[in-house]
Amino acid sequence: MLYSVRMRAAEGVNGRHISGAERLVTYGEVAPIAQEMLKRAFSHTRGFADFVNITVERTPKELVRKVPLLAVDTIEVKDVNAGRTSARRALAAAGVTEQAIDSGIMQLINLPDSMRGAMLVSAETGARLDTAGTRGIRVSRMDIADQVTFARMLALHGLEANIHAREAMVLAAKVAAAGEVLAELCWSDDPEYIAGYVASRQGYIRITKLKAYGSGLGGRVFFVKSGSDIRTLTDYLEKQPVLATVLSEE
Numbered sequence: 001m002l003y004s005v006r007m008r009a010a011e012g013v014n015g016r017h018i019s020g021a022e023r024l025v026t027y028g029e030v031a032p033i034a035q036e037m038l039k040r041a042f043s044h045t046r047g048f049a050d051f052v053n054i055t056v057e058r059t060p061k062e063l064v065r066k067v068p069l070l071a072v073d074t075i076e077v078k079d080v081n082a083g084r085t086s087a088r089r090a091l092a093a094a095g096v097t098e099q100a101i102d103s104g105i106m107q108l109i110n111l112p113d114s115m116r117g118a119m120l121v122s123a124e125t126g127a128r129l130d131t132a133g134t135r136g137i138r139v140s141r142m143d144i145a146d147q148v149t150f151a152r153m154l155a156l157h158g159l160e161a162n163i164h165a166r167e168a169m170v171l172a173a174k175v176a177a178a179g180e181v182l183a184e185l186c187w188s189d190d191p192e193y194i195a196g197y198v199a200s201r202q203g204y205i206r207i208t209k210l211k212a213y214g215s216g217l218g219g220r221v222f223f224v225k226s227g228s229d230i231r232t233l234t235d236y237l238e239k240q241p242v243l244a245t246v247l248s249e250e
């Protein structure tokens with residue numbers, strides 16, 4: 001039996017999003033992880049959380065789907081402009097149209113504030129496809145299958161102490177494994193974390209600067225193939241328990 005442990009912190013029950021976290025762990029890890037999440041919720045750079053929700057849910061192992069972790073590559077850029085250009089190039093290479101790239105980036109940078117979830121955007125037209133509004137679709141119930149192998153792989157990239165990258169790689173692996181998603185664009189809503197990534201089945205491309213230092217506006221855009229069933233995709237992203245496996249040590 002595994003346990004899904006999820007945390008969401010906000011300024012008030014339906015207030016401004018502060019932070020969230022998702023893990024899928026054994027019984028013995030539930031209490032320490034819940035405690036760690038609580039500590040995180042109360043010490044976040046986005047602000048003070050006056051509402052914290054931690055959910056623990058039994059998850060039978062038989063329901064868990066294994067997905068491959070993506071190969072990691074880093075593009076060093078000199079500034080945000082260069083970073084966004086690299087992101088556009090990577091999205092285009094993954095098959096997202098220019099129109100959808102423009103639209104996805106505009107929808108992200110025009111948000112009044114960061115959402116707790118992601119936007120589903122057509123990879124062809126750039127139109128928003130989900131109906132989650134300012135809440136977004138939250139990917140949940142995922143973790144890494146083997147922490148030890150993952151730690152070794154992160155260390156090879158000099159990322160062993162980088163919790164942002166660690167969590168993002170797991171999320172990106174789950175998202176890329178959805179047949180409906182062509183590519184993902186992300187940068188953090190943490191004001192001090194300026195790196196982001198473009199992910200697709202071809203890999204996880206880290207880009208060292210995707211937003212200005214100090215900005216609390218981040219987000220995720222999942223570029224969805226045309227003709228996809230949005231209900232099926234949303235259900236997979238929110239509900240399907242997933243463990244990501246490290247395929248090879250690059």
Ligand code: WAQ
Pocket residue numbers: 020022114115116117118136137138139140164165168171186187188189190193195196197206207218219220
């Ligand atoms: N499901 C869907 N969207 C999410 C989720 C989730 N579980 N968690 C966060 N988001 C969305 C939400 O709109 C947030 O505002 C936004 O993404 C940013 O979330 O390799 O830390 O957790 O160095 O702040 C990129 C790492 C880190 C790059 C991204 O995102 C690297 C990060 P954050």
Ligand code: MG
Pocket residue numbers: 018019020188189190
């Ligand atoms: Mg954040």
